[in-house]
Amino acid sequence: MTVDISFAQALGFVSFALGISTFYQKDDRKLKIVMLIFNLNHLVHFLLLGSLVSALSALLSALRTATAIYVSSIKVAALFISISLISGFWLADNLWELWPILGTVIGTYSVFMLKGIAMRLGFLAGATCWLINNLSIGSIGGSLLEMTVISVNIITIYRLNRDRQQQPALNN
16 A cells, blocks of 8 residues: 655644644643644645635634634634534535534634633544544544544643642642
8 A cells, every 4th residue: 555645645744743732732822822823734734635624624713713812702602603514514515524514613612612621621522523524534644633632632631630639739
């Protein structure tokens, strides 16, 4: 079996590195800034792979993440979720193409409305949707990324939980 390492797949590996960096962040603001860069790279990756629904989801994810750096609002979250659902259903040719939309919706709610461990649990659910998408469209770097993001998120949740448990001990 030969593997075609194209520019699109190379960008998938760049997303892989950016995604690991994103979800390793314990600071929510830093996470959102690195996530913005990651989403922009992923946008180009998906365009080059010819997956318009995935590219749209990455674009919406970039826009929502940039907004979420400065705003935490259920109304803004609802707007991005509505845009994601409407445009996703409009562009999708089959049900399999809705996985990135579902991942984007979960990520949007998480990035706007959740913090700390709860936000990262939302990202775990979104990463699972994106993993299914990336496997179905043949994104090697994207698939590796989501498998790793799931692992890194679990580790970061553990680190945050450990820090939270150690806080009372420091105050005694």
